[in-house]
Amino acid sequence: NAGVTQTPKFQVLKTGQSMTLQCAQDMNHEYMSWYRQDPGMGLRLIHYSVGAGITDQGEVPNGYNVSRSTTEDFPLRLLSAAPSQTSVYFCASRETGVPDTQYFGPGTRLTVL
Amino acid sequence: DQQVKQNSPSLSVQEGRISILNCDYTNSMFDYFLWYKKYPAEGPTFLISISSIKDKNEDGRFTVFLNKSAKHLSLHIVPSQPGDSAVYFCAASSPRKSTFGDGTTLTVKP
Numbered sequence: 001n002a003g004v005t006q007t008p009k010f011q012v013l014k015t016g017q018s019m020t021l022q023c024a025q026d027m028n029h030e031y032m033s034w035y036r037q038d039p040g041m042g043l044r045l046i047h048y049s050v051g052a053g054i055t056d057q058g059e060v061p062n063g064y065n066v067s068r069s070t071t072e073d074f075p076l077r078l079l080s081a082a083p084s085q086t087s088v089y090f091c092a093s094r095e096t097g098v099p100d101t102q103y104f105g106p107g108t109r110l111t112v113l
Numbered sequence: 114d115q116q117v118k119q120n121s122p123s124l125s126v127q128e129g130r131i132s133i134l135n136c137d138y139t140n141s142m143f144d145y146f147l148w149y150k151k152y153p154a155e156g157p158t159f160l161i162s163i164s165s166i167k168d169k170n171e172d173g174r175f176t177v178f179l180n181k182s183a184k185h186l187s188l189h190i191v192p193s194q195p196g197d198s199a200v201y202f203c204a205a206s207s208p209r210k211s212t213f214g215d216g217t218t219l220t221v222k223p
């Protein structure tokens with residue numbers, strides 16, 4: 001199993017550009033989530049999904065869109081990038097139920113100029 | 114209002130000694146607590162968890178203690194090894210979401 005994969009690893013955008021961060025998992029997990037980590041801070045939940053076709057907002061959803069058309073994929077879209085979105089983005093997945101043991105991808109480091 | 118707090122940004126210990134990492138939370142509705150370990154340029158990896166109905170869980174060198182009355186949990190690593198040097202995140206879980214602390218950077222000196 002590849003686990004959770006994310007592409008790209010690094011990305012530089014200009015303010016106002018759009019892009020999609022890709023996330024895929026091969027563990028057949030129903031639950032997937034996106035976090036951002038800023039320097040010296042913990043992971044903050046952006047959006048999450050409990051299954052195909054179902055998404056919901058986390059703590060910091062503004063400026064981001066998600067969709068979940070398949071169990072495997074959970075892309076994160078930035079419609080109009082802003083410097084405040086410079087961060088490291090992690091995708092995670094887990095089986096439904098407790099305990100909440102999430103498997104994280106390696107992260108995407110995004111810089112918005 | 115930060116619901117999960119790790120008040121020590123960093124901790125340095127000697128190899129072979131005990132490392133104690135602390136975490137405080139404010140929401141009594143959390144039902145699981147977890148510790149994740151993160152190396153630079155990698156995603157966090159799950160380390161150990163504890164249910165809110167227990168007060169201790171042990172896995173090899175790692176033990177997590179939960180004090181519900183104080184809303185406090187701690188991670189003990191005994192003995193500490195240089196390979197344990199990493200950032201440790203405490204997380205508190207409710208049915209659909211996890212809330213993370215800001216992390217503690219542990220350095221284990223040979």
